[in-house]
Amino acid sequence: MPERITVDGPDLVYTTTSSPLIVPDWPIIPYIEGDGIGPDIWAAARRVLDAAIEKVYGGGRKVEWLEVQAGEKSFRETGEWLPEKTLEILRSHHVGIKGPLTTPIGQGMRSLNVTLRQVLDLYVCLRPIRWHRGIPSPIRNPHHVNMVICRENTEDVYAGLELEEGSREAARFISFLADAYGWKIRPDSGVGVKPISETGSKRLVRSAIRYALYNKRRSVTIVHKGNIMKYTEGAFRTWGYEVAKEEFPGETVTWEECGGNPDGKLLIQDVIADAMLQQVLTRPVNFDVIATTNLNGDYLSDALAAQVGGIGMAPGGNINYRTGHAIFEATHGTAPKYTGMDKVNPSSLILSGANMFRFLGWPEVDDLVEDALEATIDDRIVTYDLARLMEGATEVRTSEFASAMIERM
Numbered sequence: 178m179p180e181r182i183t184v185d186g187p188d189l190v191y192t193t194t195s196s197p198l199i200v201p202d203w204p205i206i207p208y209i210e211g212d213g214i215g216p217d218i219w220a221a222a223r224r225v226l227d228a229a230i231e232k233v234y235g236g237g238r239k240v241e242w243l244e245v246q247a248g249e250k251s252f253r254e255t256g257e258w259l260p261e262k263t264l265e266i267l268r269s270h271h272v273g274i275k276g277p278l279t280t281p282i283g284q285g286m287r288s289l290n291v292t293l294r295q296v297l298d299l300y301v302c303l304r305p306i307r308w309h310r311g312i313p314s315p316i317r318n319p320h321h322v323n324m325v326i327c328r329e330n331t332e333d334v335y336a337g338l339e340l341e342e343g344s345r346e347a348a349r350f351i352s353f354l355a356d357a358y359g360w361k362i363r364p365d366s367g368v369g370v371k372p373i374s375e376t377g378s379k380r381l382v383r384s385a386i387r388y389a390l391y392n393k394r395r396s397v398t399i400v401h402k403g404n405i406m407k408y409t410e411g412a413f414r415t416w417g418y419e420v421a422k423e424e425f426p427g428e429t430v431t432w433e434e435c436g437g438n439p440d441g442k443l444l445i446q447d448v449i450a451d452a453m454l455q456q457v458l459t460r461p462v463n464f465d466v467i468a469t470t471n472l473n474g475d476y477l478s479d480a481l482a483a484q485v486g487g488i489g490m491a492p493g494g495n496i497n498y499r500t501g502h503a504i505f506e507a508t509h510g511t512a513p514k515y516t517g518m519d520k521v522n523p524s525s526l527i528l529s530g531a532n533m534f535r536f537l538g539w540p541e542v543d544d545l546v547e548d549a550l551e552a553t554i555d556d557r558i559v560t561y562d563l564a565r566l567m568e569g570a571t572e573v574r575t576s577e578f579a580s581a582m583i584e585r586m
Contacts, residue, residue: 203238207245208273211278214513222530224576225549230539264296267293274533277506277509278290299496300329300377301496303326304492308485312563324461325389326474327382329377335472336370339368383424386424402473410473457477486524489509493529505529519574
């Protein structure tokens, strides 16, 4: 494949990883250390990523890491959970990485993670999930799990459009719905709005299809609950098929058109969300790239992660493919009871960092990190979360796991 290709439509120039960026050999990459276990796992991830870059490029390429503030550390030092300066740096540098952040309780924004995605319009949550050799799993054939979830990141219930039960605003809204539409809602209800737009749906599915085509994946499955929510989830399904038919007619084919035999084309299919949660357990080999709405994607991401070692093994990135802005992140929480104990599994953040370098056009770094991770786990050198599930494992600290990975590069 050429290093850069031009695509039609609203997105910009794509590189080998669908990023419109031209990356220098010595980029500056902002990072947010994170709260709770964030400092421990970031220290481990940074060492692994720097070692992989050095091993692959021998000094020809190197990253200068730039710390920016958010979360508890920022609040202690600046009085702000998410300073405007942090947003400015993330905008100007385009790509960053972050550890887990605490969500303020009883004050401030609903979620720092959601706020970052919405403010920077990072409309795709990209979650590649696959089994690595040696990891214990609750299913019989975990090697069949190799999926990429493209989850819409800015709409659906995560838009946070809610009114509290008992509030004057909720009562007025309930009254309006009764008068205008005849909808009978119990007066002691909290109410929320679930927006699903044609714009948001189509750009998400478009990115999923382009990702699948460029990475030579087999299928894109549109996951929805359109049998019940016909004008939101059902519309998401309809708009997804429209994107495939109108923008990729020569490269895609639907199940109805081919009977499950795409003959070299990208298969576009859809599955209802509750059935999908069953089928990723019973028939994971049937699925490849998944395009779905925000809440469905949240459920599916964690359900799939459970099959391949848990969310401690699951990478994630939040991406705007049109502008090239992206934040890669650990997909788990802050685990405050383990703060400073050098104990937890850093793999989620390490793999997220590796995926970041693939996005930046340095795929060799991603490949080396993945191989080193697998070799370390295959040698049964693991942190406590996996050690308790494996016979004969050597339990190591966070920092020691990073050292073991570096030794195996």
